[in-house]
Amino acid sequence: MSLSPDWAKLRADFPILNQQVHGKPLVYFDNAATSQKPRKVIEALVHYYERDNANVHRGIHELSNRATNAFEAARTRTAKFLNARSGDEIIWTRGTTEAINLVAATWGAKHLKAGDVILLTEVEHHSNLVPWQMLAQKTGAKIAYIPVTGDEGVLDLSKLDSLLTSQVKLLSMVHISNSMGSINPVAELCARAKKLGIVTLVDGAQSAGHLPVDVQAIGCDFFAFSGHKICGPTGIGALYGRTEILETMPPYQGGGEMILTVGYDKTEFKHAPHRFEAGTPDISGPIGLHAAMDYLDAIGRENIWKHDQELAHYAYDRLAGLKNIRLFGPKQNRAGLVSFLLKDVHAHDVVTLADQAGVALRGGHHCTQPLMHKLGVESTARASFYFYNTRAEVDVFVEVIKEIQKFFSA
Amino acid sequence: MFDDINDLYQQVILDHCKQPRNFHELPQCSCSAQGFNPLCGDNLKLFLTLEGDVIKDAGFTGSGCCISKASASLLTENVKGKTKAEAEQMFERVRDLVTTGKTTGDVGKLAVFAGVYKYPARVKCAILAWHALVGALKGEAAPVSTENEQT
Numbered sequence: 001m002s003l004s005p006d007w008a009k010l011r012a013d014f015p016i017l018n019q020q021v022h023g024k025p026l027v028y029f030d031n032a033a034t035s036q037k038p039r040k041v042i043e044a045l046v047h048y049y050e051r052d053n054a055n056v057h058r059g060i061h062e063l064s065n066r067a068t069n070a071f072e073a074a075r076t077r078t079a080k081f082l083n084a085r086s087g088d089e090i091i092w093t094r095g096t097t098e099a100i101n102l103v104a105a106t107w108g109a110k111h112l113k114a115g116d117v118i119l120l121t122e123v124e125h126h127s128n129l130v131p132w133q134m135l136a137q138k139t140g141a142k143i144a145y146i147p148v149t150g151d152e153g154v155l156d157l158s159k160l161d162s163l164l165t166s167q168v169k170l171l172s173m174v175h176i177s178n179s180m181g182s183i184n185p186v187a188e189l190c191a192r193a194k195k196l197g198i199v200t201l202v203d204g205a206q207s208a209g210h211l212p213v214d215v216q217a218i219g220c221d222f223f224a225f226s227g228h229k230i231c232g233p234t235g236i237g238a239l240y241g242r243t244e245i246l247e248t249m250p251p252y253q254g255g256g257e258m259i260l261t262v263g264y265d266k267t268e269f270k271h272a273p274h275r276f277e278a279g280t281p282d283i284s285g286p287i288g289l290h291a292a293m294d295y296l297d298a299i300g301r302e303n304i305w306k307h308d309q310e311l312a313h314y315a316y317d318r319l320a321g322l323k324n325i326r327l328f329g330p331k332q333n334r335a336g337l338v339s340f341l342l343k344d345v346h347a348h349d350v351v352t353l354a355d356q357a358g359v360a361l362r363g364g365h366h367c368t369q370p371l372m373h374k375l376g377v378e379s380t381a382r383a384s385f386y387f388y389n390t391r392a393e394v395d396v397f398v399e400v401i402k403e404i405q406k407f408f409s410a
Numbered sequence: 411m412f413d414d415i416n417d418l419y420q421q422v423i424l425d426h427c428k429q430p431r432n433f434h435e436l437p438q439c440s441c442s443a444q445g446f447n448p449l450c451g452d453n454l455k456l457f458l459t460l461e462g463d464v465i466k467d468a469g470f471t472g473s474g475c476c477i478s479k480a481s482a483s484l485l486t487e488n489v490k491g492k493t494k495a496e497a498e499q500m501f502e503r504v505r506d507l508v509t510t511g512k513t514t515g516d517v518g519k520l521a522v523f524a525g526v527y528k529y530p531a532r533v534k535c536a537i538l539a540w541h542a543l544v545g546a547l548k549g550e551a552a553p554v555s556t557e558n559e560q561t
Contacts, residue, residue, distance in 0.1 A: 022414065344428075346475035348450055349419075352532060356415045364450060378451030378473065403411040408424070408476075 005299050007307065011388040013038040013295075024358030027393045032178050032206060032337050032384030033362055034228045037292075041231055044291035048284050055280055057257060067283055074286035075273070081293045082223060083214040084240050091246075091273040092281055095237035096205040097127040099224035100172070102239055102276060103201055104131040106249040107222075108170070111199075114140030117167040119198070121146040121184065122374060123153055123177040126367040128203045132172065144168070151375060152330045153180025164192060170199045175213075176206035179366035179380065181312060181329040181337040183207075190219040199245065205229055209296055210336060210386075211305035221245050227285060232292035236285025239276075246272035253278040304387045308336030311385045311394060318398045324405065328380055337384035339366075342401070345408045347379040353407060354381075357400045417525030418532065419476065422484075427476035432469040432486035439469075444553035445482075445542035452478040452535060456485075456542040463493045475535050477526070482539035484520055494547050501540045508536045 011017060014036045019026050028036060048070065054063035056071045075087040084090060093099040112118070118132045122145045136143050144163055149156045171193045176183050190200045201222040207213060208223075209230025215223045222245075226237040241249075251258055251269050255278035260268040269275045296304065315338045319325055324343035342350060347363035354361045362382045365372045372378060383397060412419075436442075436457035446453045454472030458465055468486035473479075489497045500517070507513040508526040526536045534556040541554040 348475040348532075348535070349477070352418070352529065353412055353415060356412055369448075372451075378453070400411070407412055407419070408428075410424075 005303050005387075007387065007390070010038075010299060011390075013040065014388055015039060015042075017388060021358045021360070022356050024356075025396075027359040027389075027396055029383040029385065029389065029393070029397060030360045030362050031386040031389070032229070032366075032382065034234065035209070035231050035386055036388070037231055037233070037288075038295050040295050041233070041288050041291045045233065045284050045288045048287045053283075056283055057274075070287050070290070071281070071283050074290035077290045077293055078238050078286075079240075081213070081297070082208070082240050083216055085216070085243070088271070088273055089240055089243055089246065091239040091241065091276045092286060093224075093237045093239050094235055094282070095226035095228070096203060096224045097131075097226075099222075099237055099239035100128055100201065100203065101131045102252050103222050103224075103241075104135045106252050106276070107199070107245065108132075108135045109139070110248070110250055112139045112141045112169055115167060116141040116169045117165065118143045119146065119163060119168045119171045120144070121155055121173045122148045123155070123180055123182065123184075123368065123371055124172075124174055125178055125203065125205070126369070127205075128172055128174060128201075129370070132170075141169070142167075146173070148180075148182075148371070148374070151326070151328050153177050153182040153328060153371070154330050155182075155184055157185075160189075160192065164196055164198070166196070168193075168196070168198050170201065172201040172203070174203040174206070176210070176335040177329070177368075178206050178337075178384075179328070179339055179368040179371060179382065181334040181339065183330075183333060183335055186220065187218045194219060206335060206337075209292075209304070210301070210308055212301045215240050227289040227292065230289075230292055231295060232289035233285050236282050236289050238289075241272070243272065246276075249276075251278070252276045255279045257281070299387060307387050308385055309334065311389055311391065312336045312338060314391055315383060315385070315394045315397070318394065319401065322398075322402065322405070325401075328375070336386065337382055339380040339382045341377060341380050342405060342408075345404065347381040349408070350381040350401075350404055353404045354397075354400050357396075357403070359397050359400050418529050420522040420525070422519060422522040423476065423480040426480035426483040430470075430479055430483040432467075432483065433471065434469050435471055436467055436469045439467075441546045441549060443542045443545035443550060445472075445538040445545075445555070446553040447474075447478075447534060447538060447555055447557045449557050450475065450535070452538055454478065454482050454539060454542065456482065456539060456546055458489075458543075458546050460494075463495075465489050465492050465494070465497060470539065474538070475532075477532050477535040478538050481523065481536045482542075484522075485539045485543060488518060488520060489543065497543060497547065501544055504540050505537060508533050 052066040054067040056068040204225040208225035223240040228234040258278045328339040351363035439457040440460040452474030459467040511527040545554045
């Protein structure tokens with residue numbers, strides 16, 4: 001456990017946070033959508049493009065060696081970040097969404113057939129719903145859902161036994177809900193699934209950069225996350241897959257980089273992970289992500305998690321003290337975000353007014369439309385935090401919410 | 411705190427969003443159309459009763475943000491008594507107004523929407539009901555949306 005970090009000093013590593021928006025100091029509370037980037041990550045990208053830029057895995061020249069080494073070092077670093085056994089278990093993708101689509105298109109297309117069941121939860125982001133619906137349409141597999149309870153967004157596991165039938169071939173679930181801030185018991189669920197031979201996928205988009213993640217301890221077969229939500233660049237993410245399962249999977253896309261030999265009639269594919277990475281990849285992305293992972297682990301993800309949770313509970317408690325507000329997500333043990341609705345004020349009006357006060361929120365269905373329907377709402381407003389946010393910012397935010405209530409009740 | 415925002419949330423707009431006028435179905439309507447922006451959830455249905463070429467009555471139902479609701483409410487007041495051609499001309503004026511802040515000709519009370527163009531994310535809210543109006547007059551069956559397209 002590292003010492004308690006100097007949060008104010010860390011905040012100064014983010015040039016973007018030091019600005020005014022509409023004449024007010026920026027309060028950036030849209031971290032669940034994307035995080036900001038510290039100078040070290042920006043510098044890593046600049047260094048790569050100014051010194052080392054070349055294509056990977058094919059050049060004999062110095063720059064290509066450097067680019068290849070940095071690209072592969074980032075893969076090994078990602079394995080360490082998730083406590084995977086080796087870099088061979090890390091496939092680069094554009095983000096969480098592509099990682100899940102990759103599993104659906106390869107593992108899913110090979111192993112799923114009519115009558116099989118894909119088990120999801122009711123809090124899933126569209127990225128962990130739509131790929132399975134598309135696959136179900138193609139294969140004739142069915143989708144079932146672990147239900148959630150009320151506004152808390154916590155899984156109701158009382159019916160789990162009846163849901164875990166022998167038809168279930170895959171359990172895919174989000175680690176932390178982006179719209180509720182609830183934390184799913186992924187290790188417990190993976191253990192239950194494993195006993196029945198069910199393959200498991202964890203969507204770690206909201207968790208990977210916020211708390212220590214150990215894919216071996218979770219016991220999942222796949223884990224997906226996005227770089228841009230954890231201080232890295234946009235356009236890069238990763239899929240962890242256990243080697244044993246990756247080796248059973250057909251390629252994702254065809255092209256260069258993923259082949260051993262190609263003939264006019266027949267092609268031999270590389271082993272994982274390169275089998276799944278056709279074409280020139282995003283090279284600067286993994287390099288920037290490497291810098292981000294180093295940066296986060298120097299702070300200590302256990303420290304970030306503590307800070308996230310404290311801020312979220314502080315914000316939740318302060319908002320709960322207001323009248324005419326509906327709060328979503330669990331009261332206890334919530335991740336670093338708060339979703340809410342003001343009585344008779346639409347979420348988009350909240351977000352537009354908050355923006356005028358320099359506070360960046362998100363309003364909408366947060367890509368969880370089925371959950372919003374279940375809750376009987378069209379949208380919510382959401383404040384989501386990261387380690388560079390402060391209690392003073394939460395205070396500004398709460399005052400702004402009070403002013404918004406006044407504005408619409410006048 | 412929100413002095414600058416009054417150009418978007420004018421008093422008339424706040425009034426119409428809190429107490430929308432003609433906020434009901436018209437069971438005997440001649441035509442209707444749905445305006446739906448799935449991304450933000452604004453969803454309204456517009457009803458028109460025509461006598462010959464003249465809009466005799468207008469009403470709407472649904473839910474949405476303050477801007478979309480106020481816009482629908484003011485629309486129903488505005489188009490009553492207008493011919494189809496006059497209503498379509500008004501649509502064009504309002505579209506110009508909410509996208510540029512300027513328009514040609516008299517728009518009456520709808521001038522309160524002159525500040526919307528400064529908030530690009532909210533133009534789609536202000537114009538949704540007006541697209542539904544055009545859809546209803548043309549007899550379009552599919553819901554209209556103002557997301558991901560030119561207003």
